[in-house]
Amino acid sequence: MSELLKISLPDGSVREVPRGTTPADIAAAIGPGLAKAAIAARVDHGFGAELRDIGRPFEGDAQLALVTARDEADALELARHDFAHILAEAVQLLFPGTQITFGPSTDDGFYYDFAPAPGRGPFTDEDLPAIEAEMRQIIAADQPLVREVWSRADLIARWQAQGESFKAEWASELPEGEELTVYRAGSGEDAWLDMCRGPHLASTGKLDPAAFKLTRVSGAYWRGDQANAMLSRIYGTGWLSKKQLDAHLVRLEEAAKRDHRKLGAEMDLFHLQAEAHGSVFWHPKGYMVWRQLEAYMRRRLDAGGYVEVKTPQIMDARQWEQSGHWGKYRENMFVVPDEIPHVGEEGSADDGPVLSGTADLMAIKPMNCPAHVLIFRQGITSYRELPIRMAEFGCCHRNEPHGALHGIMRVRQFTQDDAHIFCREDQLVDEVSKFCDLLDVVYKDLGFPDYAIKLALRPEKRFGSEAMWDWSEQSLRDAVAVTGRNTAEWGWEELPGEGAFYAPKLEFHLTDAIGRTWQVGTIQTDTVLPERLDASYIGEDGEKHRPVMLHRAILGSFERFIGILIEHFAGKLPVWLAPVQAVVATIVSDADDYANEVQTRLKSAGIRVEADLRNEKINYKVREHSLQKVPHLLVVGKREAEEGTVAIRTLGEQHQRVMSLDEAIALLVSEATPPDLRG
Numbered sequence: 001m002s003e004l005l006k007i008s009l010p011d012g013s014v015r016e017v018p019r020g021t022t023p024a025d026i027a028a029a030i031g032p033g034l035a036k037a038a039i040a041a042r043v044d045h046g047f048g049a050e051l052r053d054i055g056r057p058f059e060g061d062a063q064l065a066l067v068t069a070r071d072e073a074d075a076l077e078l079a080r081h082d083f084a085h086i087l088a089e090a091v092q093l094l095f096p097g098t099q100i101t102f103g104p105s106t107d108d109g110f111y112y113d114f115a116p117a118p119g120r121g122p123f124t125d126e127d128l129p130a131i132e133a134e135m136r137q138i139i140a141a142d143q144p145l146v147r148e149v150w151s152r153a154d155l156i157a158r159w160q161a162q163g164e165s166f167k168a169e170w171a172s173e174l175p176e177g178e179e180l181t182v183y184r185a186g187s188g189e190d191a192w193l194d195m196c197r198g199p200h201l202a203s204t205g206k207l208d209p210a211a212f213k214l215t216r217v218s219g220a221y222w223r224g225d226q227a228n229a230m231l232s233r234i235y236g237t238g239w240l241s242k243k244q245l246d247a248h249l250v251r252l253e254e255a256a257k258r259d260h261r262k263l264g265a266e267m268d269l270f271h272l273q274a275e276a277h278g279s280v281f282w283h284p285k286g287y288m289v290w291r292q293l294e295a296y297m298r299r300r301l302d303a304g305g306y307v308e309v310k311t312p313q314i315m316d317a318r319q320w321e322q323s324g325h326w327g328k329y330r331e332n333m334f335v336v337p338d339e340i341p342h343v344g345e346e347g348s349a350d351d352g353p354v355l356s357g358t359a360d361l362m363a364i365k366p367m368n369c370p371a372h373v374l375i376f377r378q379g380i381t382s383y384r385e386l387p388i389r390m391a392e393f394g395c396c397h398r399n400e401p402h403g404a405l406h407g408i409m410r411v412r413q414f415t416q417d418d419a420h421i422f423c424r425e426d427q428l429v430d431e432v433s434k435f436c437d438l439l440d441v442v443y444k445d446l447g448f449p450d451y452a453i454k455l456a457l458r459p460e461k462r463f464g465s466e467a468m469w470d471w472s473e474q475s476l477r478d479a480v481a482v483t484g485r486n487t488a489e490w491g492w493e494e495l496p497g498e499g500a501f502y503a504p505k506l507e508f509h510l511t512d513a514i515g516r517t518w519q520v521g522t523i524q525t526d527t528v529l530p531e532r533l534d535a536s537y538i539g540e541d542g543e544k545h546r547p548v549m550l551h552r553a554i555l556g557s558f559e560r561f562i563g564i565l566i567e568h569f570a571g572k573l574p575v576w577l578a579p580v581q582a583v584v585a586t587i588v589s590d591a592d593d594y595a596n597e598v599q600t601r602l603k604s605a606g607i608r609v610e611a612d613l614r615n616e617k618i619n620y621k622v623r624e625h626s627l628q629k630v631p632h633l634l635v636v637g638k639r640e641a642e643e644g645t646v647a648i649r650t651l652g653e654q655h656q657r658v659m660s661l662d663e664a665i666a667l668l669v670s671e672a673t674p675p676d677l678r679g
């Protein structure tokens, strides 16, 4: 039967081709240039576009878009997945008896989890160079990567025959009816197989052998479960070219220098320890940064018409049930019994169970939203009182797994700069655009003039009517349009499917000094929680109405934002945020009295200043305070004491400036003034 398939191309043209034709054939028919450049295909058989192997035949009429290296996201994904397979093949060639498990692509590369041969012990960094060399040989061999569909029984038999118990276990558990695909690298009996959905590049030679690097080894449990076998995970970073790889390695090096955990220790800002996984111990200097940031935010909120509240840390589980969190967030909540523990008298044998296990449960709040609705519900609210902008620097806890925690960026206890705006429907656009303006001022004040705005649209699984979604999405769109920031210059973009299950949201992504982006700010509409917790106001018509609730944050959390500030500024915080703004350092002890006088004058001018009168060489003092990232060092010796001057050495500058004490005070006061208080 010579049935022809209709393949539509992006330019609108349609080609009729016989069954068995592949995207690679179409690329070749279009021209040799494209045949060489095409690495994969987006194929839509009418069920949505799917990224596929370039050599996989069409199964019916289809729309085709050929993917080349210029489609960078797709190309990177494919390359990284290929690197993961090649890593696994290389490890098995070098270390017979090693079992393979899984190896996905990651944000900057790939990893693969292995069960080392019995008695061999986990892989180490010392193994990596040999594995890299083996990978380069596999790439040089240009092995074809061929997709095959297997029956479950054959696949399990094959894995068992090869001693691959992890793969066999997985193959036996894949859902009935799922097509089991295998990728074969190379040909003949020696071909290397991995079970995989694909897609892959056509052959290993499509990769640049100089565009990857194995980076580290760690432990990982089979299927992420601590009860299972410990595997050995090898990580790599993978790119399309050596140039891309090199640029990435430079970025990593720069990021390591800026790592907030390293700088936080050097600057004595905070520490973390295992006794309080994911909760930060803020030291005096770190907490000074926090206090300045909080005071600044509070002034901005006051000026923006917000009211500040403080709500309970622990509430009854029934309250969380009503708000819907108990169902959705239960696994992330810290739960405590509402019970006085039973402990025996000291020295007595009466050591019954400390907790009965029958008490009512309470939960430490993972978010502030329900408590704010409970405040809103006190008394009767008239339409005239809206909008109500209710802010709280709310301390929340979420039970994140230890492995997910990262310094002060990803923690279990964090304080949000949270607020909820309760408003009428007709106020929504205005409130959201006001929020965008406030956020713009704050980001610029904090040193982030560069940020992008994105609109996350309705996800597949969602609450609420289509009309509600249409209206909410359009309101957010309109609000950004009012501010004029819905342009490419502002990174304006709509993200289909990325909204929360109850509402769309605007996301604000900061770009930092080394080009990384951080999503911090967010605002989202919500009509569900006011409904669940029965919040209402009396409208102009005398009837009860539901307010719209806006959840919004500018910094996200203080912990994470301070982490971002530290990395963005590489520790050299703006003077107004610096915990110690100046140090007066003596060259000789003769200048001690004068140094004390300078310190007193600066203190009374409101500067956070310390004096360093130690009998140490001035270069030693300079080095030490530079490491602490103190913005200004005021060096005083005999001559400065006699002349009433100071020699200012500013962090990051080569030369020192000599000026009168009065001039120095004026300079420091001006730099130490928070941006919102400058004239």
Ligand SMILES: [Zn+2]
Pocket: 081, 085, 183, 194, 195, 196, 197, 198, 200
């Ligand atoms: Zn694969």
Ligand SMILES: [Zn+2]
Pocket: 367, 368, 369, 420, 551, 552
């Ligand atoms: Zn909220």
